[in-house]
Amino acid sequence: MIWNEPMECMSRDQMHDLQSRRLKDMVVRVYHNVEFYRKKMQEMGLEPGDINTIDDLVKLPFTTKQDLRDNYPFGLFAVPKSEVVRVHASSGTTGKSTVVAYTRKDVEIFSEVVARALCCCGVTKHDIVQVAYGYGLFTGGLGLHYGAEKLGAAVVPISGGNTARQITLLQDFGSTVLACTPSYAAYLSEAIADEGIDAAELPLRIGVFGAEPWSQEMRMKIEDGLKIKAYDIYGLSEVIGPGVSNSCECQNGLHIAEDHFVPEILDPSTLQPVAPGVTGELVFTTVTKEAMPLLRYRTRDLSSLDYGPCGCGRTNVRMAKIFGRSDDMLIIRGVNVFPSQVESVLLEIPEAKPHYMLVVDRQGSLDTLEIQVEVDEKYFSDEIAQLNNIRNKIKHKVESVLGVSVIISLVEHKTIKRSEGKAQRVIDRRKI
Amino acid sequence: MVIKQLSVFLQNELGRLEEVTDILYKSDINISALSIAETAEYGILRMIVSDIEKAADALKKEEFNVKISDVICVESPDVPGELHKILQILSGNGINLSYMYGYSNGGTARLIMKVSDPEKAILLLK
Numbered sequence: 001m002i003w004n005e006p007m008e009c010m011s012r013d014q015m016h017d018l019q020s021r022r023l024k025d026m027v028v029r030v031y032h033n034v035e036f037y038r039k040k041m042q043e044m045g046l047e048p049g050d051i052n053t054i055d056d057l058v059k060l061p062f063t064t065k066q067d068l069r070d071n072y073p074f075g076l077f078a079v080p081k082s083e084v085v086r087v088h089a090s091s092g093t094t095g096k097s098t099v100v101a102y103t104r105k106d107v108e109i110f111s112e113v114v115a116r117a118l119c120c121c122g123v124t125k126h127d128i129v130q131v132a133y134g135y136g137l138f139t140g141g142l143g144l145h146y147g148a149e150k151l152g153a154a155v156v157p158i159s160g161g162n163t164a165r166q167i168t169l170l171q172d173f174g175s176t177v178l179a180c181t182p183s184y185a186a187y188l189s190e191a192i193a194d195e196g197i198d199a200a201e202l203p204l205r206i207g208v209f210g211a212e213p214w215s216q217e218m219r220m221k222i223e224d225g226l227k228i229k230a231y232d233i234y235g236l237s238e239v240i241g242p243g244v245s246n247s248c249e250c251q252n253g254l255h256i257a258e259d260h261f262v263p264e265i266l267d268p269s270t271l272q273p274v275a276p277g278v279t280g281e282l283v284f285t286t287v288t289k290e291a292m293p294l295l296r297y298r299t300r301d302l303s304s305l306d307y308g309p310c311g312c313g314r315t316n317v318r319m320a321k322i323f324g325r326s327d328d329m330l331i332i333r334g335v336n337v338f339p340s341q342v343e344s345v346l347l348e349i350p351e352a353k354p355h356y357m358l359v360v361d362r363q364g365s366l367d368t369l370e371i372q373v374e375v376d377e378k379y380f381s382d383e384i385a386q387l388n389n390i391r392n393k394i395k396h397k398v399e400s401v402l403g404v405s406v407i408i409s410l411v412e413h414k415t416i417k418r419s420e421g422k423a424q425r426v427i428d429r430r431k432i
Numbered sequence: 433m434v435i436k437q438l439s440v441f442l443q444n445e446l447g448r449l450e451e452v453t454d455i456l457y458k459s460d461i462n463i464s465a466l467s468i469a470e471t472a473e474y475g476i477l478r479m480i481v482s483d484i485e486k487a488a489d490a491l492k493k494e495e496f497n498v499k500i501s502d503v504i505c506v507e508s509p510d511v512p513g514e515l516h517k518i519l520q521i522l523s524g525n526g527i528n529l530s531y532m533y534g535y536s537n538g539g540t541a542r543l544i545m546k547v548s549d550p551e552k553a554i555l556l557l558k
Binding site for chain 1: 476
């Protein structure tokens with residue numbers, strides 16, 4: 001079933017016209033209401049009148065995550081604060097989050113695109129959707145929640161974690177849809193098997209998984225373990241949250257809600273558009289959002305676009321599953337982690353030197369993050385208890401900033417490779 | 433008596449200890465007692481050596497983390513119950529024992545102990 005056929009199945013020409021009209025309107029709004037964009041456009045000698053069709057998108061300035069940080073918390077709002085009905089935030093490097101905001105209409109758009117995404121996965125109003133994404137500042141939990149309600153399904157807002165309870169509710173409530181990160185789905189699948197429960201006996205039939213990169217092999221493993229069909233949901237809070245795009249039953253790319261979020265793929269080094277099908281950095285312009293519309297937001301996610309027809313009947317452009325990232329941000333169990341966050345924490349701890357290496361691995365189905373830290377010579381002790389105290393102190397500080405659990409390994413000083421240029425801080429052993 | 437002990441931080445890596453003994457050998461340092469505390473990721477080598485300053489300098493030059501700390505050396509008859517007596521005196525006087533190692537030879541046992549108050553421990557054990 002297609003949730004919004006007029007918007008998801010229009011011709012490319014109609015989409016071009018719609019996006020053009022919406023972009024024109026959006027540029028007027030940001031020019032007059034957001035100082036940051038007005039200044040940028042003026043510096044480039046641009047006026048709203050210069051933007052007439054979606055083809056003029058390339059003339060407009062970019063927005064980066066750093067721009068959001070620089071304007072923390074409310075500097076990019078395009079509406080008075082009284083119009084904002086909700087804020088979300090994602091993790092930031094120095095403990096400062098990047099904040100995003102929604103008007104009532106934005107929440108409506110958010111619900112609409114998630115409803116489309118769920119419909120893309122085959123979810124209907126007869127389903128019971130167990131939302132095991134985290135609720136809170138993270139957009140995952142509430143995003144799926146509102147979308148599923150809009151669709152008319154019954155929502156079980158259990159949030160993340162508490163595996164035993166997740167399993168109990170899957171059994172007792174007979175949840176038919178599970179929404180969470182793919183790594184948690186894989187973990188849940190193993191936990192169900194360990195309990196001696198036959199997954200085939202559970203009513204669960206659909207998985208809506210996203211917020212971190214995952215492979216086809218992982219999909220097959222989860223589908224086999226939970227006896228479900230697993231779908232990919234993509235999104236980022238800056239654009240709206242989950243529901244920016246979603247895979248359909250053809251499992252050949254993710255349809256973008258491009259009447260709201262206009263995608264571009266750029267060569268990350270030249271920032272020039274690449275041909276359809278070529279991999280580059282995914283960039284979004286949010287043409288309908290009111291509270292915090294973003295011009296050409298650089299996601300740093302690497303993907304490609306396919307404008308060809310799809311077997312499901314939707315004409316909205318499809319993006320390929322994310323290949324990786326163009327910067328150093330790591331996604332560990334769905335949480336954004338920057339090596340620079342670790343550095344800022346280590347700088348505050350006298351016992352540790354700011355030389356470190358992040359080793360990312362996947363044990364079973366869960367991401368692990370090991371941080372190798374050099375101990376300052378002054379604090380080296382001949383007693384293990386003392387060294388353990390130092391390690392625990394580092395662990396607690398790092399975890400409180402990153403929001404994910406880490407393994408701290410103390411290593412001999414000067415054993416971590418020094419670099420004169422851009423330091424190699426990360427070893428990613430995950431096979432995605 | 434209170435003596436100086438040399439400790440070295442060692443990563444759990446094949447041949448790492450051998451590098452230490454090689455450096456000490458080339459610096460003409462004799463090791464008279466030694467123990468290794470190990471965890472999953474690293475070990476701490478603790479030694480009583482013939483020339484502690486020279487040994488520490490030689491190891492530091494090769495980028496090892498080293499530390500010099502005070503420990504006590506206790507000599508006792510090598511018969512049943514002697515260690516028990518020593519520990520009774522220490523705990524009875526509120527002195528904490530972090531770790532110990534030792535050896536016996538020719539009817540005498542020598543124990544190296546890291547305690548919370550080395551001076552007091554020595555007075556009590558005399």
